[in-house]
Amino acid sequence: MVDTTTTRIKYRPATELVYFDNSDGQGPKDSYNAASMPIYQTATFKQTSSTQMGEYDYSRSGNPTRSHVENHLAKIMAAKRAFAVNSGMTALDVITRMVKAGEEVIAGNDLYGGTNRLLSFLATHNNVKTHHIDTTNSETIIPYLSEKTRLVLLETPTNPLMKIADIPRISEIVHERCPNALVVVDNTMMSPYLQKPLELGADIVYHSGTKYLSGHHDLMAGVVAVKDDAIAEKIYFTINATGVGLSPFDCWLLMRGIKTLAVRMDRQQASAIQIADFLQSHNFKVHYPGLKTHPQYELHAKMSRGPGAVLSFETGNVDLSEKLVELTRLWGISVSFGCVNSLISMPCRMSHASIPAAVRAERAMPEDLIRLCVGIEDVDDLLEDLYHALTASGSLKLAN
Ligand SMILES: Cc1ncc(COP(=O)(O)O)c(C=O)c1O
Numbered sequence: 023m024v025d026t027t028t029t030r031i032k033y034r035p036a037t038e039l040v041y042f043d044n045s046d047g048q049g050p051k052d053s054y055n056a057a058s059m060p061i062y063q064t065a066t067f068k069q070t071s072s073t074q075m076g077e078y079d080y081s082r083s084g085n086p087t088r089s090h091v092e093n094h095l096a097k098i099m100a101a102k103r104a105f106a107v108n109s110g111m112t113a114l115d116v117i118t119r120m121v122k123a124g125e126e127v128i129a130g131n132d133l134y135g136g137t138n139r140l141l142s143f144l145a146t147h148n149n150v151k152t153h154h155i156d157t158t159n160s161e162t163i164i165p166y167l168s169e170k171t172r173l174v175l176l177e178t179p180t181n182p183l184m185k186i187a188d189i190p191r192i193s194e195i196v197h198e199r200c201p202n203a204l205v206v207v208d209n210t211m212m213s214p215y216l217q218k219p220l221e222l223g224a225d226i227v228y229h230s231g232t233k234y235l236s237g238h239h240d241l242m243a244g245v246v247a248v249k250d251d252a253i254a255e256k257i258y259f260t261i262n263a264t265g266v267g268l269s270p271f272d273c274w275l276l277m278r279g280i281k282t283l284a285v286r287m288d289r290q291q292a293s294a295i296q297i298a299d300f301l302q303s304h305n306f307k308v309h310y311p312g313l314k315t316h317p318q319y320e321l322h323a324k325m326s327r328g329p330g331a332v333l334s335f336e337t338g339n340v341d342l343s344e345k346l347v348e349l350t351r352l353w354g355i356s357v358s359f360g361c362v363n364s365l366i367s368m369p370c371r372m373s374h375a376s377i378p379a380a381v382r383a384e385r386a387m388p389e390d391l392i393r394l395c396v397g398i399e400d401v402d403d404l405l406e407d408l409y410h411a412l413t414a415s416g417s418l419k420l421a422n
């Protein structure tokens with residue numbers, strides 16, 4: 023396959039993730055031609071004079087290991103530029119610093135608890151109001167758009183109810199009515215392997231690199247990717263000014279994780295599909311865009327290459343859910359997702375506990391919800407362990 027816009031050969035997604043060299047002239051070159059970009063563990067760089075500096079002067083401002091992973095991220099995210107920062111929340115923080123007091127944000131009403139917390143903080147401390155709306159219906163956004171709107175923030179699929187937003191349609195509506203507003207997509211659930219929001223109309227994409235990109239729960243990282251130079255300059259300014267760029271060692275770990283993203287995600291997703299089918303066959307209410315019964319199955323399939331490896335389900339009873347979670351052995355009780363190990367959690371008590379209970383109730387977030395993040399273990403072991411916990415907790419009887 024040849025990309026006619028550049029001379030670079032465009033490979034298929036799994037190849038793009040693992041293939042990188044500097045033969046196209048992009049990015050820093052290691053002088054020894056190391057097969058893996060070394061960790062440039064240095065804070066500062068020598069200059070030949072006070073007025074002449076090389077490509078780098080200080081690692082807060084730039085570092086070859088960071089440039090290497092950022093160039094690779096830009097390629098796999100279909101971005102003009104990408105930036106590696108020290109967590110997913112930092113990525114969002116850097117983006118929201120473009121919003122001035124008095125301007126507004128529009129975001130979903132089902133979204134990661136930490137995102138909700140940061141947006142609430144902006145409202146209290148910076149006079150930046152967020153309207154939380156149902157992003158599953160694109161037209162819902164129209165009455166909230168105004169000359170004050172600066173960011174429209176979408177999670178799709180959402181964490182934890184796996185709801186889908188129509189990125190192309192919402193981007194079209196926003197760009198038509200509010201030329202100053204930017205559509206921002208949190209693509210953490212999907213990873214760039216499954217979905218590329220910049221190709222679908224979004225202006226900015228961010229990720230918690232702590233999840234699928236790194237894949238092993240051994241680092242915290244965040245990524246911001248953009249397709250416009252002026253926005254890239256603003257993002258870079260904030261990262262340098264506040265000193266939140268990812269450290270060289272973490273950049274190296276992130277790069278190492280990205281190389282195996284396709285194989286991990288293919289395996290995790292295939293198992294997640296089986297597990298979602300299993301739970302649905304036992305009459306649980308399952309939230310997963312890989313099920314044909316998901317109300318936005320087709321929309322999600324149009325925008326992405328797959329449903330991913332996170333799903334949630336309801337038992338109908340909080341105490342039962344609690345028992346079930348504790349009775350699993352192979353599924354670790356942890357927040358986070360995207361790791362090679364399978365995890366189980368109760369979002370209302372864990373990842374989304376920072377959203378006040380009254381707000382969770384208002385947004386119809388089921389307190390008994392269990393979230394499963396499927397890893398790379400043998401799916402039969404995962405199913406057996408789940409079956410054991412379902413039976414021992416009495417949940418299976420209830421659902422049947
Ligand atoms: C969807 C989503 N976005 C962003 C974040 C924030 O990422 P991090 O924990 O790397 O700050 C998380 C989880 O923490 C998340 O689930």
Ligand SMILES: N[C@@H](CCSC[C@H](N)C(=O)O)C(=O)O
Pocket residue numbers: 134136181356357358359372373374376
């Ligand atoms: N105590 C943490 C919880 C992190 S949740 C991590 C992840 N996004 C998930 O959805 O599991 C906090 O309050 O931020």
